[in-house]
Amino acid sequence: MTLTPPRRPAAPTPARTRRVATGTASLSATAATLAAAVILSAAPASAAPATAPAPAPTTSGSTAALTWGGGSVASSSPLPSLPSLSSPALSSPGLLPDPGATTPGGPQTPTPPAAGPVAELVDTHDLAGSTVEHGDGPAADAPFGGISGIDRIAGDRYIGISDDRSEKGPARAYPLTLPRTATGGTGTATIGAPVTLTDADGKPYARGTVDPESIRVTPGGDLLWSSEGDADAGIAPAVTLAGPDGQARLSYTIPEYHRPGPGRGIRNNQAYEGLTLTDGGRSAVVLTEGPLQQDSRNRLTVYDTATGMPRAEYAYQLDPADPGADGRGATEILAVGDGTFLTLERGYVPGQGTRGKLYRVRLGAATDVLGRPTLDGREVTVEKEELPDFSPHGENPDNIEGMTWGPDQPDGRRTLLVTTDDNFSRSQRSLVHTVALRL
Template identity: 40%
Template sequence: MTALPRSTGPGRRRTGPAAAALLAALIPAAPASAAPTPAAADAPHPWSLRLLDTLSVPAGTDALGTPFGGLSGIDFDPRTGRYAALSDDRAERAPARFYTLDLPLDGYRFAHRQPDVTAVTTLTDQAGRPYPRRSVDPESIRWTTGGTRVVWTSEGAGAQGQPATVTETDAASGRALRELPLPPAYRPVLDAAGRQVAGVRDNEALEGLTTTAGGSRTVTLTESALVQDGPAPTPETGSPARLLVQDHTTGRPLAAHVYEVGRVTDTPTAPVPGTPDTYAAARGASEVLALDATDFLVVERTYASGLGYPIRIYWTTTRGATDVRDRGALTGHEHPMPKRLVFDSRTTGVNTDNVEGLTWGPRLPDGTRALILVADDNFGLFGSATKFHLLGRWPG
């Protein structure tokens, strides 16, 4: 999500053994029985994550001749110790691109107060041409195939009929190699009056991307419901986003499940800057990260004018959830993925800002894996900054 979430107008407020061991070490599995109620989903999990450190990069910073901002996806390569960070610049300020950078740790803190940007790679189509202006909206990125390739998502533009995409790209040259086909239900459909009636919701499409089974499966998560599946979150109800599991080689759907994004619970405390009579709030899933083949962490990011961008991170699982891969539209009777709260930024006293990326990092001194969040500065909109947050397990 790169722009201000939709306004509600004046007077209304919308607020394998190794994998199993890793999961058990980080967050014990919740019971895979009935899906939790919304209240239960927000109840603290027996294990949680804690914020260890934050570093901030001011908006307007340049890196290797490009504006360093809009970072909406990040992924760590344990072979090199480096990160790929994807900008959601729609080829407007500079060509569509991702950065390679270092974020070394010193104990439980970042070793440096700025990232070390070592390379910028322009993303191009299969003919080697940079993407035209506003033809892509990059959102999430993961290393794949031994660090020689990356896979990344574009949200497209549903209101204009522009589809979302999942693209595998050569990491060295930035040249696209292929696209993974998405199910027909994801394709935007406009009626005769130009209104969108189906497909990925405009500006709320493929925000989340991760891989499982040693990279043989690609998993995407929509920010909120497909248009035909239901509304975006409101103060009264959540929104049934879709988590899609695909064979990475063929693109064939292997499973799909409903992830219920929570209702809007954060109330605006001030008008949207520059619009004194307008209050606005929204909520969506901005990233997903695999724990193993069935269990994931999901970032749910809120916007509330005057309050900023509080985030919550949930543990969730596909175990026991309905497989909806063949459904063009949901019926409303699907069993969603159970979820439990493991991190709430509102308890930290830190403005985490517009968090859109989540990745594993290196091991911490206690032997557990660090988690790294990145916040999109929206190129300075409303005073935001690029932020990197270091998280660890609690208790350690």
């Protein structure tokens, strides 16, 4: 999302959060140099959104968080050789757990993590200077940037979505090649000609009608993407299932109380920021960046991927904003593959930069609130567990928004790629942080 300096909010009352202990992460000289490169001059282009004060939350357990910091291209042609993917190739092959399948009195204590650092920054790669392929489609003259979501297709092939609201060019997604280095980092990237996102009639979206934020690839090779809409203009958020060529095939049926209106629905610039697939691709999970106008907690909504109908919904409690931050928001969700999820929260601290945390989330005994227009504070929220900080020096990671899995590290640890949205600003960059995780 494109962030503007918001009103300073009252910090929400946090859900109980369990912070996992970790050893000291050791960085190679190369990784340390790259990590230092992420320090940017403070630019208030990406403050997290204001959130409403929350009632004392009810939670069924603890919360896992990882803490950060104290071009012309074109073509509306289909993605090259998009395969019919098996579940292991997806970013989100996990199973959706049964919220009722917990032990009486709450969930069991999570298994302690394996010995060694839970999270370690391997390197940071700047997409500036990447090889760019040109095309002749509707987005031929559009600048590369605004990458707010990313997903792995297979091997070293990914797709990223730009949050351009069809203003600098048509709404679009970019095929990306991100080779892995011998040390487990990210090598020189190739940016492919963009896939133009179009409506059911094959027409590019009109200026200002969509705000793309996250993207996932289904097992069949289709593209599932979310849009924040525009609450101020009365435009509802959306989840769209499109073919590999970007043409819409299905618009999801969103709950009526999500639609913007006086005193209800999404808040402007705080809507469908996070999206992932789970249950072998049969379920899509959408996480709002902030609470609805009538709520004090975010909503995590589960949809049937094939039909686009909502199946369940849960309350998600944001952690309090960092000291001095202009609010806080959830920017992405990613299925782990064992019935749990990772979520990314971030906020902007004037004069310092972005601060972010990563959490392990379980549905546990969370209350299904689908069909409830208003949350009253008595619902049981999802469980969040804070993962430790992988960045030992408190660098500014920039405007972190996208997450996907990469090939495992040479030592067997999982690879998490975290990308940043440069907002088409000269003071920000499009970065790929490579993080080794031991979950």
